[in-house]
Amino acid sequence: MPVRARAVARARKLRPDEQHDEGERHVSGSDLVAAFWRPLKAQVDRSGVSRAHLCRLLNLSPAAVSELLNGRRAKAPDWDVVRVVVGAFDGPLDYWRRRLEELEDELAYAAATAGRPARPTPAPETAGCPLCRNDGEGGRFTAADRESDDPSPGSFPEAAAILAGEDMRLHDDMRDMARGVLRGPEESAAFRDRFAGLADRLLSGIGPRVRRTCRPHRVRLLHAAHTVVVAGAVVASSVIDPGTSPRRQLHTARLFENSLGDDAYPDAPLPDAGDSKTGYRNRLIIHYGAAAAVLTGARLPMEAVGEALVRYEIRLAELAAECPELFLWTRMQDESATEEVWRACPVGPAQDRLDALHSELNGRQRGLEGLGALLNALARDVTPGTWPARLSAVYRRELSRPVSPFAETDRTQPGPRVPRLAEGYVNPAFRVVLHDGHSEPHVDAWWRTHPLREEIQGFLAGHLTASHAVSRPLVILGDPGAGKSLLSRLLAARLPPADYLPIRVELRSVAADAGILDQIAQALRQATQTDLTWETVTESAEGVLPVLIFDGLDELLQAGGTDHWYYLEEIAEFQWRSADNGLPVAAVVTSRTVVADQTRFPDGTVIVRLEPFDDARVARWSDVWNTANRHTCPPLRPDVAALHPELAPQPLLLLMLALYYAIDPEAGRDDEIPLSRVNLYERLLRLFVRRQLGKLEPRLRPEKLEVRVEDELDLLSVIACAMFNRGRQGVSAEEAEHDLAFLRAPDRRWADPEARLIFGRFFFMHEARATYEDGADRCWYEFLHATFGEYLVARKIARTLAHCPDRGPYEGLLFALLSFAPLTDRAQILQNLGELLPSTQPLRALFPRALHALPAGSDTGYTTGPAPVPVTYRHACHSANLLLLALAPGHVVQFSELAAPDGAPADSWRAHATLWKSQFTPATWDAFTRAVGTVPVSRDGSRDLVLRLEHQDAPPTAKNITWLLNAPDDGLFADYTAHDALRRSRSLHDKDTELLLEPSLPVFEELGDFMGIFTVDHLGRHVSAAHALIALLLCPREPREELLYRYTTCLRPLDAGRGAAAISRFLMLISGRLAGECDALPVHFALDVLRTLANRGLYLSALDEATRISLLVCTCRLLDRTRRGDLVDLFHELLGLALDEGIEPGGGTEWLLDDTFRRLQKDPPGEARDRAAVRLLKLAPALDARGWLDRSGGWLLETLSPAARDLLTPSDIEYVRAALPAADRSRQLWAHGQERHP
Structure with missing residues (x-):
């Protein structure tokens, strides 16, 4: 291929085989240089070579390197420069040497042919856009598009270059300001003034400029203006004060550098459709913090952040008055953000214009009328292209058609009139999210966690005028009858053809397995009755935004035989390819909410969910209906929303109700006797x-x-x-x-x-x-x-x-209806059955044989698909549903009334229930057990269950042992071995069983012997000994009566005759609790509990040391309260000392400890005295007897044998040591303690 043809191809980013005429058009030198640098810059970016490193290698400033890599030169670079850049990432030097030589040839050819006239070719209609007509101005936009995948001018230099246009004085002033160094407050103030003046000049006349440009250029201008406002807020705040910088000076070049490199000035954030007001403010705060770090090298104080935000909001409000699109971008966030922009705007003409815009949207609440009026006001005043005008006219005719053609009556006959689309569509509330990996758009509960939005017209207008509309589809979800298709018809009708090319693709009417382009062509054929292609309709759409409206994605997902998991990504890919070819495209897709999990959403997709009507919208729609039918039928009753809260919130069902009240002569007679739910549905x-x-x-x-x-x-x-x-x-x-x-x-x-x-x-x-x-x-x-x-x-x-039991076709049909899913999966069906069932008497004959094979000749052979359903599952569903039918009318039913008469009701229930649990999924079993309340009862020695639907008479923790064991009314008995029961239960490996057993496994290990012993509590209920103990240990101190009952119940199993080890553990736990609260218990009750525990333990030799100390504490506490002599005897007995009969207490605890100490001093040394002394030393910390230790502890320690001292724990030793006098010679014993307990 000749060099000149390659030059044309490379500059236009076309393949060589697409070139048909070497004189197709002249190519500028700057285009050729940019085409050379583009792949080289991409190699640099991929290699990770930093801009700072290139600056050092080339000895150039960052701005110069940025200009070089972005091809902003009219001449070919020197080979030395290219060699250094290629060498930085170890690239092929020979290849880039040849590429540079080709560039030089191409530049020479372009210069030689610059004066020749190009062959005339039909130019597309530019619709009056001044930037499209001006090669210099348009080139600035095109160059910016080449530099980044994101066409928004996020950096200040890009934005300023676009706004400055061909004004060379502005460009010179910017270059001059970029050379400054701020070293003091005076220089900062002067720079602020100069920058404010520069910003004013850049934004001067921005409103008229935006209005005259085509849609793609308009978005770029708006983004550029917004970027200048963001940057201006930084400069106007205290961020640029040199005093905030550790360097004590600030180079203004950093503000004017392009957004390249790790340490470059950050791009300005744009409002996003998925942003909340708070989310966008947070992004601004992050931006201002990053800007401060680049400009000053320091963190931005929060005061400066607040100052920058206030200045940003004020300037944005002023600019939004000239460019309403910016007002709409803030409205995408939420209505409160719009109010803040309005309040930030200075009082005057600008605020008046914003107020008028706000009123325009809020005052038109039907048929997206406000959206149409607003977009028409923002559109260019030009003659639309052929196909935008024709398609818009086709879609606008929809406005005069009824909201539902299915409900339209014969116009020649009297009857209700369905409102037209323009008036009959009430704008809905909505919720909006930006899709990410955690989104659950198919889940209603997930949507309720996102804020409700009221004004959808401003949101749609903001989305369509923003840049992100052309990168991913906007997905609109809703319930059946929510008005998704109506919204798609209205959107196509309201888009002005001067700026938009609407194409509505009804997915149920096009080939489901066709590609996007073919589906568009089919939709165009249906709309225009003409064979059209995408290329044909877009040829006359220069400067307008095609908006593809795909209505009914759920139609493809549910009815189609093709996998459409990636359909949304295919639309997004189509948008990207179109944008790459110079034709940005917006896309809108509607679908039902419930199928949103059947397709993949591209990350960053904006998802809207239409909300059901609230009472205000129902009333608004009723007014429209009454107006349309003021001469044909009575007005719709005003309480329709209250009467039908399930139907009225859905627009299509509300229309159904209106037609019902208008057509049915019986409907108006319901004032005195309201219709039941089932009667209403039957009539409808x-x-x-x-x-x-x-x-x-x-x-x-x-x-x-x-x-x-x-x-x-x-x-x-x-x-x-x-x-x-x-x-x-x-x-x-x-x-x-x-x-x-x-x-x-x-x-x-x-x-x-x-x-x-x-x-x-x-x-x-x-x-x-x-x-x-x-x-x-x-x-x-x-x-x-x-x-x-x-x-x-x-x-x-x-x-x-009603036809059963017939042991024939109806019984077989009933089995087919009831044997595939439990009715509790859809609770509303059960409620309806409660009103519909005339009698449940047939169920008494059907339920006993529910698990039997069907009578001969009655089985229909019905299945739900090719995969067979297990017989056990079908019989489980059948029997469970028969039970539910018996309970549906609200009857209280004894299970014995349904079960086979020759069996025990309790055993029959257990057989059925275990079958149900084994066959149902955990969620289904949970729903069933929530719905069916069971209460065990016993009559005349027979166990039965009382059943009731949706009514749990007993809490889940109700005690059931008496009924299960059929136990005697009182007394103590043992029924089974706990570990055998545990083995039988865990053999099932059932999740519920394991989850319930898991916290009680330590009880089996420590108190297994007491789990099979049962006693009777104060209410006459049987409980196990382990249950009684746990209930006592967990019982709060109040109410005190309940605590006393639990102590009493817990003491009874001590007579069960279990082994000493088990009794010892039981006693330790009870005595530990008693020691902590015996002062708060009634004195006689506490004495009884203490005697029972001590006597049983002493009798069985089942008192370990911890239990003795607890009982000794109780004894001392009660002695302080009673001065009883038998407590002194018990104290000595628990210490292991011989009893001294007839000692009368001379005081409380202090006296008792001193008296015992004196006795030990008299007793001869030996094991008994050592054991008693150790127990006293352990008791002292429990009683906090520091005074007694001060007097007696040293002697006790000194006289203990080494073996006895080994019985003291580190905590005992620490306490005793702290209580001893500093000079006590027994402290020498601590060396021994420390050796044992380092």
Whole structure:
């Protein structure tokens, strides 16, 4: 290829084989130089070579290196410069030498042909954009686009260059200001003034400039203006004071450097659609901190941060009055951010303009009218291109069409009129997030953690005028009937063609397996009845923003046979490719919330969720309805939201209610007797089925019509049951056809097959349809609101049960309906059944044989798919659901009324319950146990259970042992060995069992002998000894009566005759608690407990040392309160001393310790005296008897044998040592203690 052709190709970033004419256009030298440096700069960036290192190698300033690498030169560089740059990352020098020679040839050719006229080619319509017409101005934008993947001018030099345009004086002034060094306050003040003047000149006339430019250039200008405002706030604040810098001087060049290198001045942050007001302020604070670090080398004080933020908000408000797009960008965050901008704006014309803009949005709350008015006001005053104008006209015709064509009645007949789209759509509230790896957009509860937003028009306008609209799709989620498709129709209709090219792609009507471009072409063909391509419609769209509106992604996800996991990423990739080819594209995608987990969201995607109507919006919609029908039907009742809180918040269901009240003559008679839920649904469904059949077959006789209505309702019930049996909110057409062959009522199984063809057309049904390029359709059915399906499932079950037991087709149909999912998975079905079931008497015959095989000839053979469902699971579901049906009306039922009469009810319940638990998932079993309340009862020696739905009469911790063991009313008995029970339970390896046992395993290890001993508490309930002990140890001191009861219960098992080791452990724990609170217990009660513990322990020789000390403490405390002589005897007995009969206490604890000390002084040395002395020394810390130790401790220590001293613990020794006088010669014994306890 000739050098000149390569030059053209490289400058235009096209492949060589795309060049058809070497004279296609002239290429400037700056373009060729930039094309040379672009890959070289990319190599430098990938290698990690820092800009500072290159500055040192080339002996150039950072600004000069930045200008060099970005190709901002008109001449070829010297080979020495290129050699140094390539050598810095060890690149191939020969290759870059040849590239430089080619560049020199290309520059020579470009210079030689500069004067020749290029071959004339048809130029695209620039729609009057001054930047598109001016090569110099447009080149500045193009050059900036080449430098970064992000087209927003985030650095001040980029922004200033764009705003300065061809004003060379501004460029000169900026270069001059970049050479300054600030060394004192006077220089800083002067620089602030000069910078403020420069900023004013850069922003002068920005409003008219923005209004005249095309949409891509307008966004760049707005970003540049915003960047100047952010930088101006830094300069105006105290950040640039030299005193804040450790260097004591500040080089202004740092502010004017490009955003390259690790230590460069940071880019200014832009408001983001996913930002909250607080989030964006935090990003500004981080930016200002980074700016301070670059400019001064110091951290920014918080006072300076606040000062910079205030200056930013004031200047932004002033600028937003000229450029409303900036006002809209703040509105993307939340309404409070908008209010702050308005308040920050100085009083005057600027604030008046913002106020008018604010009122424009808030005053138009229907049909996105405010969005259309605002975007039209911001659009250029030019003649739109051909296809933007034509498509916009097509979509604007939607405004005069009804909000729901399915509900539109014959205009020639009297009846209600459905409002037009322009008035009948009430702008919804919404929530918005920026997707990241932790997002759960399919979960309603997750959405409720994000703030509610009220004004969607300003948000959409801000999004469409911002740069991020062209990088990823905006995804709009909502429930069925929330108005997602209506919003997509309105958005296409409201976009002004001077700035936007709307293309609405209804995904249910295009090939599901086609690529994005083919789907766009199909949508264009449907809208215009013309074969069009993407290239055709965008040829006349120079300077406008194409907005692709993909409506109904859930249609592809649910009905399509192709995997669409990456569909959103495919749209984002299409946006990126289009932007790379010079045509930025915005994309909007609507989908149902519940399927949002079936597709991958690109990181950074803005996700909006439309919220149900609140009461104010229901009232606003009711006003629209009443206005449209003021001459045709009575007004919609004002309390419709309160009467129907489940239906009224969804716009489409609210329309359904309005039609019901307008058409049904019985609807207006409900004032005195409110309709029940099931009666309302029955009326609604019958009304709309009858109405649809009347449209399709207007000549049906009344009696035949009613038969067809019932037939259609049974058909719809089958579809609802198909969804329920599969645990989904929808079914495919194939699944529906399969279930219709098995689940129709036996007397309707051979009904007219044509009836199956119309259920997808019902107003309350949603048919998702995906068409494939081979012409095949795949359909998916679901109800507009889950409550319709829940009612129809209950209706089907109730009507089937009414024919049972027949040991024939109806019993088999009931098994098919009840054997795939427990009804507790959908609690609303149970509530509906409670109102629908005429009688539960058939269940008394059905439940006893629920686990048996079906009678011969009654099994329908129904399944939900190719994979077989285990028989055990189906019988578990069947039996559990029969039980739930018996409880649904709210009856209190004894299980013996349902169980087989020849078995024990308690054993039968355990058999059923263990089957249910084994077959249900943990979540299903949890829902079942929450729904079914059980209370064990005993009558005449027989154990039974009282059952009630949604009513737990006893807490989960209620004691059940008496009923389970069928134990005697009083007395002490042993029933089983705890470790055997533990083995039997853990053999199941059941999660619930293990979780419950885990905290009690230490009890098995320490008190296993007491877990099989049972006694009776003060309420007559049987409890194990281990239970009684744990209950005592955990019992609070108040109320005191409960504590006393627990002591009493805990003492009874001491007579059970278990081994001394087990008794010893039991006594230690009880006595430890008693020692800490015997002063607070009634004295006679405490004496009884003390005697019981001491006598039992002494009798069994089961008192360890810790227990003795605890009992000795209790004895002393009670002696202080009573002065009883028997306590002195008990004290000596616990110490291990012989009793001295008849000693009357001469005082309390102090007297007793002194008396015992004197006795020990008289006793001959020996093991008994040493043991008693050690116990006294251990008792002293427990009583905090420092005075007594001061008098007696030294002698006791001195007279102890070495073996006895070894019985003292380090804590005992520390306490005794601290109590001894400093001169006590017994301190020499501590050397021994320290050797033992270093």
